[in-house]
Amino acid sequence: MKHYIGVDLGGTNIAAGIVTADGTLLHKDSVPTGSARGYESVLADMAELCRKIIADSGIDPASVVGIGVGSPGFCDEENGVIVFAGNLHFQDVPIRAILGQEMGLPVYLANDANCAALGESTAGAARDSSSSVTITLGTGVGSGIVIDKKILSGAFGGAGEIGHTSLIYGGALCTCGRLGCWEAYASATALIAQAKAAVEKHPESRILALADGDANRITGKVVFDAADEGDCVAETVIAEYLCYVAAGLANTINTLQPDTIVLGGGICAQGDRILAPIREEVVKEVFGGELKTKLVIATLGNDAGIIGAAMLALEEKQ
């Protein structure tokens, strides 16, 4: 039986796992990234982590046929080079060449959001769909497009930045520098900003109380908890936020009409409580007025990135 290593290179940790051809994660481990040390040290630790998970999992080392790496930022997939990853301070890092030589295995590379999408498509919430889009509502709005079970990476490796399509052209400033991106309205960060603005007008809101009276301690969960207690301000903030989320999902459907949209990120722990109102809004916004695309919550959590990365190696070997 062949095995594939998937590596999820994050700003905080490097996570890696042993994955089978059907996307089952057999064993995983992680180490701190420590990117300030420079890429040579990071890649040396990554190779060490790969060796460790092979040893600890007890599989035959010869059964490992390839390594896939999911990296933040912009990746040159064809040449296996991390062109630019701001939060790692990486620029033109030839990960395929270095890790490949170190491990004696072929190394494949893709953007981390795309890997997460491929993971959910292989073994997660979209495993029964040939086309899916995975949207992660986190610090930003990440997205990855899978068509015919393959990542749509675009002509130059930059597709799938749906978070950076305009929701309100000329509106709120996005982290990318553009005004009015979906991310600036639908990320967890945006929800928190929207809640902060609301409590400035309504300091009596339970949101502030649940954040110990400190607006800087408002989290997504705090807003939902306040709404649970019947706080009108929190309910209004959430309703408006979910409209923003839904509008971007409708845009995604009108453009790509995937079989399934998978929603991930911490906010999605709310499950049906957010899915039901989102669905109600998407139906209003989708072209033709009929919602055929399934909206579901991600099931793999952080493992999606590892599994999807491993599948890069599988795809290439077939």
Place this chain on the structure above:
Amino acid sequence: MKHYIGVDLGGTNIAAGIVTADGTLLHKDSVPTGSARGYESVLADMAELCRKIIADSGIDPASVVGIGVGSPGFCDEENGVIVFAGNLHFQDVPIRAILGQEMGLPVYLANDANCAALGESTAGAARDSSSSVTITLGTGVGSGIVIDKKILSGAFGGAGEIGHTSLIYGGALCTCGRLGCWEAYASATALIAQAKAAVEKHPESRILALADGDANRITGKVVFDAADEGDCVAETVIAEYLCYVAAGLANTINTLQPDTIVLGGGICAQGDRILAPIREEVVKEVFGGELKTKLVIATLGNDAGIIGAAMLALEEKQ
């Protein structure tokens, strides 16, 4: 040598042509659609037109191996049924069954904007690109997505409605009923509406003079002609309009990053005069700040739909 018939079913005319496997249009003809007569009459005329172009072109009738039809509205491609085409008053028209039986040939069906995109991809401005998006700035904003030289029709045949993604969520009313769609800002119809609003404030504008003093006679060309004469109001209207166009193109690139975007529709007769400022704006709006996707003007005009429709039959036969 095999031949393919492409049919472009429009609100006004049915156009059909004889096309070779490489997308060369050998001969074409058209008849009025007259959809008010009901679909049976329309399909009978369509069959007659197919027989006529075979006869008039002088090809061996036995060399025709299939018919592709591009239809407005929503098509069930798998079953060859026009599910709904508002401007034809068609609902659940089994065109494959009827035309196929009448002609004794396999019949394939796709949305007309998708056919135009496939035509430009096969023999037009995107013939050297494996992935392209064709955007038509006309009465509405039509779009078709081609990936790996194939139409991306979505899981349920409804992909490629980029004109109905929000540019300004909650903004101007779109023909689809949604508020703030790209189409409501970037169609030729929108340009005319923007010009009308401008001349209300500035009746001294040359726009009104060139429209014989009647705001209802303003066309896209009138606005450009007024700008040619140095009219500041017209220049401002056009500059703002092109920003709207560019923002939607940036959204398209951030989502799909095709190799090429093909721009069609009457306004595109302006060529570089609109392409240069559009490109300048897209660079500002595109994720990562580097525009790699080529922006070009459509080259096939109305023939794109015929050629692309014919290619549906080619795709299926391969």
